Amino acid sequence: MTAVLVLNADLGPLHRVTLRHAVRMLLREVAVVHESEPDRLIGVYPMPKVVRLVSYVVTRWRFGSGPAWSRAGVHARDGRRCGYCGKDATTIDHILPRSRGGRNTWKNTVAACMVCNQRKGDRTPAEAGMVLRHQPSIPTWHALAQR
Numbered sequence: 001m002t003a004v005l006v007l008n009a010d011l012g013p014l015h016r017v018t019l020r021h022a023v024r025m026l027l028r029e030v031a032v033v034h035e036s037e038p039d040r041l042i043g044v045y046p047m048p049k050v051v052r053l054v055s056y057v058v059t060r061w062r063f064g065s066g067p068a069w070s071r072a073g074v075h076a077r078d079g080r081r082c083g084y085c086g087k088d089a090t091t092i093d094h095i096l097p098r099s100r101g102g103r104n105t106w107k108n109t110v111a112a113c114m115v116c117n118q119r120k121g122d123r124t125p126a127e128a129g130m131v132l133r134h135q136p137s138i139p140t141w142h143a144l145a146q147r
């Protein structure tokens with residue numbers, strides 16, 4: 001079963017749905033066929049590859065700045081593993097230290113073990129000669145919910 005891409009009314013891509021779901025959207029007239037497979041019909045409709053919502057849906061809650069920062073959220077995002085050595089993390093490290101203006105943001109914080117956190121101290125990873133295993137990112141609601 002191929003997935004059908006759903007576009008918002010402003011043509012911004014939203015997500016993919018099953019063909020069956022897409023046809024239901026057409027039947028309910030909440031979406032129209034935007035792009036179809038040539039020469040193929042499903043019922044009375046051209047076989048959709050892309051459908052477009054008839055009215056705009058506000059998606060800021062899904063695609064905005066993401067969940068609010070929290071220490072628990074950082075641990076969940078990083079799987080409770082230290083961002084430097086991969087061992088069990090019990091602390092939060094500020095990549096740019098708070099003493100130097102680093103803030104509580106998703107991109108400035110990683111889960112860290114006590115040893116790495118103390119070793120790094122009030123330095124940036126570069127200054128401390130430490131390498132992040134991955135660049136911290138803003139987690140999606142979905143990723144946080146799965147943990």
Ligand SMILES: [Zn+2]
Nearest residue numbers: 082085113116
């Ligand atoms: Zn560590």
